[in-house]
Amino acid sequence: MPTLGLIHNSPMLAAVFNEIAARVMPDDVKLLHFVDESTIKNTIAAGYLQKSTMRQVIRLVGSAFDAGCDVAMVTCSSIGRAVDMAAELYDQPVLRVDRAMADKAIATGRRIGVVATLPTTLGPTAELIRRVAMEQGRDIEIVEHLCEGAFDAVMAGDGATHDRIVGEGLTRGMEGVDAIVLAQASMARVVASLPEGAVQAPVYSSPELGMQRAAEVLAGLKAREAGR
Known part of the structure; x- marks a missing residue:
């Protein structure tokens, strides 16, 4: 089953993305939600994206893949630079929602x-x-x-x-x-x-367009797997 890991900075976002997934994702796609409020709260408090938060984002992406996700998408725009770093460190697709x-x-x-x-x-x-x-x-x-x-x-x-x-x-x-x-x-x-x-x-x-992009990436992975 294709699995998308969604990394949020608020537990409220899980319901938002579940609703979008019901409209844009194929029925066989499974969602796993990972929530860490510290990523946005520490960024707001500091006024910028700290190195410690970047490392935490990279760890969260790794946790998603360790949990069996095929694609990870981070749903917060404030920490986008850390997502770009994570994308360079993992072989699986790492997406920015924006x-x-x-x-x-x-x-x-x-x-x-x-x-x-x-x-x-x-x-x-x-x-x-x-x-x-x-x-x-x-x-x-x-x-x-x-x-x-x-x-x-x-x-x-x-x-x-x-x-x-x-x-x-x-x-x-x-x-x-x-x-x-x-x-x-x-x-x-x-x-x-x-x-x-x-x-x-x-x-x-970003949420709707980001989820549509994630659906395209998952479909591409599925097609490549079927062609092997």
Whole structure:
């Protein structure tokens, strides 16, 4: 049975990815969830991705493979650099949840907006888009927007303030862009709540696109195995 290991920084994400898997994954794919909240909490506290957290991410990826996973995908964008390192250390596929989102945005247009509620996520997401564009020989411009105060509001239980700040970022902060990338998947529900036409550009979020990419990778492994 093909097995996908999902490495999360919050236990709440397991249900989110189970729901997406039910729509985009073949019935024979098995999911295993691995959760370690320290990876994001330590990154936020430090303000950057520490070496100790990088080592922990690499260990988590190894644990997924030790548990029998064929592919591992890390669902947090803030620790993407550690995922890239893990991909070089293991023979099995190691995926970033936001890579497919970056590919999609770059294919859509030249001026790409990146919206985040945390600087520790904004920077790595913008860096990924720049790197992917360079790999593909694309000339792009990135417009970064940090929704200041939104993260603190949602952590304090004030979802309405979070949604208002993010909504303003998606509308006024993203005028004139060709595509919008959500650095955090939690912002996707704000897009759905805005009036039709309020956001002028296509908006891309990582979980759905990431899971579609994981399904493609698993299908490729299965095909190669069948061809042996």
